Amino acid sequence: MAFLFQKFQEAVKVLAKSPTLAKHGRDLQFEADINRLFLYTSYNRLGKNAEEADADEIIDLASKASLAEQQKQVQENIHTQMSTFCTYMDDILLPNSKTASTLNSSSERKSAPRPSGLGLAVGRTTPLNDNPGTIVVETKPIKNSEVSKKLKDLLGYTLEIKPSQIQHKDAGQGIYLDGEADVGAVIAIYPGVTYSPAYYRYIPGYPRVDLQNPYLITRYDGTVINAQPWGMGGDTREYWDGSSVEGSRLNGEGGGNGSDRVWKLLSKPLDGSKVGDKLVVLERRNPLACAHFANHPAKDTTPNVMICPYDFPLTEENMRTYIPNISFGNGNEVSMRKFGSFWFKSWKSRSTTMDVPIIKSLVLVATRGISNEEIFLNYRLSNLKRRPSWYTPVDEEEDRRRWS
Numbered sequence: 001m002a003f004l005f006q007k008f009q010e011a012v013k014v015l016a017k018s019p020t021l022a023k024h025g026r027d028l029q030f031e032a033d034i035n036r037l038f039l040y041t042s043y044n045r046l047g048k049n050a051e052e053a054d055a056d057e058i059i060d061l062a063s064k065a066s067l068a069e070q071q072k073q074v075q076e077n078i079h080t081q082m083s084t085f086c087t088y089m090d091d092i093l094l095p096n097s098k099t100a101s102t103l104n105s106s107s108e109r110k111s112a113p114r115p116s117g118l119g120l121a122v123g124r125t126t127p128l129n130d131n132p133g134t135i136v137v138e139t140k141p142i143k144n145s146e147v148s149k150k151l152k153d154l155l156g157y158t159l160e161i162k163p164s165q166i167q168h169k170d171a172g173q174g175i176y177l178d179g180e181a182d183v184g185a186v187i188a189i190y191p192g193v194t195y196s197p198a199y200y201r202y203i204p205g206y207p208r209v210d211l212q213n214p215y216l217i218t219r220y221d222g223t224v225i226n227a228q229p230w231g232m233g234g235d236t237r238e239y240w241d242g243s244s245v246e247g248s249r250l251n252g253e254g255g256g257n258g259s260d261r262v263w264k265l266l267s268k269p270l271d272g273s274k275v276g277d278k279l280v281v282l283e284r285r286n287p288l289a290c291a292h293f294a295n296h297p298a299k300d301t302t303p304n305v306m307i308c309p310y311d312f313p314l315t316e317e318n319m320r321t322y323i324p325n326i327s328f329g330n331g332n333e334v335s336m337r338k339f340g341s342f343w344f345k346s347w348k349s350r351s352t353t354m355d356v357p358i359i360k361s362l363v364l365v366a367t368r369g370i371s372n373e374e375i376f377l378n379y380r381l382s383n384l385k386r387r388p389s390w391y392t393p394v395d396e397e398e399d400r401r402r403w404s
Contacts, residue, residue, distance in 0.1 A: 026404045079313075082322075084155075095140060159177060161175055177374075183366050187305050188305070194225050195226065196222070199328050225360075294376065298392065
């Protein structure tokens with residue numbers, strides 16, 4: 001298996017330099033990332049009993065398949081792993097006597113709680129949920145720590161949040177893999193509230209959203225995920241509207257220079273009465289929902305995971321509670337066009353843009369075998385802005401292409 005992995009690693013290096021890839025910097029980096037993810041996740045799916053012929057076939061496909069075909073395969077590979085993870089979580093949390101009929105029994109229905117937090121922050125006046133009969137499944141009364149231990153027994157690894165080994169004051173907490181994971185494995189999920197470009201102005205603290213929030217991440221398609229409200233999870237399965245952690249909004253009061261006053265004028269809160277996701281029942285005891293605690297590697301240290309976009313199909317209702325994300329929006333897809341620094345939107349019916357409704361998430365995928373060590377993610381901070389003193393680029397060219 002080690003020999004096959006070496007072949008995949010060589011293929012990654014060769015294909016990343018392929019002249020068939022897109023020429024525009026940003027597109028080039030996206031295509032190179034999908035190409036790597038195709039190889040890593042396909043390698044993982046082969047399993048420990050893979051044969052060299054199988055590996056050669058995947059490498060050949062990686063050099064010939066279109067970007068769309070590779071994206072589709074990556075999504076399938078990730079979804080297969082997520083399905084297994086959700087099955088394990090059901091085994092851990094659901095009483096053994098549960099059946100499909102009892103899960104839908106009226107005895108397990110609870111009324112949705114009164115919305116607060118995120119809804120109040122954007123001035124919402126209507127309820128988040130128009131279906132107060134949303135099912136809350138009865139689960140075993142066990143703590144997050146016990147769930148984590150049981151997951152390790154089934155999956156082979158789990159995650160722990162503890163002080164990072166990175167030696168700078170901003171490092172804070174880090175995530176550590178407890179156990180062993182193969183290359184291409186889904187290591188962590190990035191939790192929180194997702195915002196399409198149409199709803200950027202609703203991100204707490206807009207427009208300077210990152211001043212007091214280090215837990216924001218952006219997908220290539222412009223979707224922003226704010227993990228700050230998720231915090232470190234919890235010990236229950238509950239209705240969640242993105243408001244479980246307070247204090248995520250910037251204080252807009254006080255003085256400021258002329259530029260600050262202009263920004264405050266431009267960022268006047270919008271009427272939130274017609275936007276906002278419905279309340280969703282999420283499992284807060286999710287050991288993998290802590291990707292937002294992954295640190296950037298120190299100098300002379302290489303990352304061991306990479307970002308992978310994951311579009312979770314909402315038709316998979318049995319898995320939904322373990323996907324730690326909610327979408328900010330009213331259920332419609334929005335087509336965005338950018339002119340300078342401004343985004344303009346045109347509304348489209350969801351049914352005209354996709355066959356299956358999705359929620360846009362992110363996962364971290366192992367780029368090598370990981371065993372009982374801290375997880376490091378290349379942040380790829382833009383070199384167009386001043387970067388923190390502790391930031392050492394893993395690959396300056398990748399940083400440039402990502403934000404070109």
